[in-house]
Amino acid sequence: MKKLRLGINIDHVATVRNARGGDNPDPMRAALLAQEAGADGITAHLREDRRHISDDDIARLSQGLKIPLNLEMAATPEMLAIALKHKPHAACVVPEKREERTTEGGIDIISHFDRLKPIVTQLKAAGIRVSMFIEPDRKQIDAARELGAPVVELHTGAYANAQGEHREKLLKHIRNGAEFGADIGLEIHAGHGLTYENVGAIAAIPHLVELNIGHFLIGEAMFVGLTNAMARMRECMDRAR
Numbered sequence: 682m683k684k685l686r687l688g689i690n691i692d693h694v695a696t697v698r699n700a701r702g703g704d705n706p707d708p709m710r711a712a713l714l715a716q717e718a719g720a721d722g723i724t725a726h727l728r729e730d731r732r733h734i735s736d737d738d739i740a741r742l743s744q745g746l747k748i749p750l751n752l753e754m755a756a757t758p759e760m761l762a763i764a765l766k767h768k769p770h771a772a773c774v775v776p777e778k779r780e781e782r783t784t785e786g787g788i789d790i791i792s793h794f795d796r797l798k799p800i801v802t803q804l805k806a807a808g809i810r811v812s813m814f815i816e817p818d819r820k821q822i823d824a825a826r827e828l829g830a831p832v833v834e835l836h837t838g839a840y841a842n843a844q845g846e847h848r849e850k851l852l853k854h855i856r857n858g859a860e861f862g863a864d865i866g867l868e869i870h871a872g873h874g875l876t877y878e879n880v881g882a883i884a885a886i887p888h889l890v891e892l893n894i895g896h897f898l899i900g901e902a903m904f905v906g907l908t909n910a911m912a913r914m915r916e917c918m919d920r921a922r
């Protein structure tokens with residue numbers, strides 16, 4: 682099985698910085714360290730309320746990395762303009778509600794198809810690889826293909842939070858979704874809530890190409906450093922393949 686790519690989400694370095702204002706800790710420094718430690722990409726979510734990553738962070742990340750930048754963005758005119766300005770390697774379209782603590786579910790492509798279509802079209806025309814962050818649901822995966830997105834990122838949050846039989850059921854759902862998506866020609870990514878403990882079963886899904894992991898790794902980095910935390914996550918992923 683092909684090695685999985687690991688994208689490091691550095692949003693929560695910015696969360697800690699913003700707790701005090703000022704410049705430290707710097708998410709750009711974390712991104713450079715992750716790059717040095719063998720990350721395959723850096724992911725950053727510029728939220729409408731700028732609660733963690735800032736516009737300046739995106740400008741610096743766009744300029745200063747050798748590895749691909751994946752910009753997570755809501756499907757709004759403001760975020761589209763920012764993406765078109767910086768032209769990151771990739772854009773992952775996510776739902777966004779101001780009051781949520783994190784991205785709590787996938788985007789509902791079917792309900793928002795007409796609003797999403799021009800955004801996806803413009804991102805693609807600018808040479809940005811578009812992925813849609815969705816629940817591992819066949820209808821949503823099929824809608825992503827109809828939208829013209831080459832990639833879907835399957836939301837693993839519900840799986841990560843579940844226990845026992847329910848977790849097994851959700852895992853099967855992700856596995857089936859990944860297989861279906863790959864069969865219809867999409868590149869399949871996954872992410873949200875992944876830890877050393879729960880990543881193995883996800884990494885074992887043969888159709889997956891990339892995982893995006895943030896919160897847990899940034900937390901672990903406080904105790905063992907980002908390089909060590911990434912190395913252990915890699916081990917957990919590679920062992921499962």
Ligand code: PXP
Nearest residue numbers: 784814872873874893894895896
């Ligand atoms: N993928 C997407 C699309 C996300 O929105 C997030 C969270 O910002 C992640 C992956 C990473 O999730 P976590 O921080 O829980 O690892």
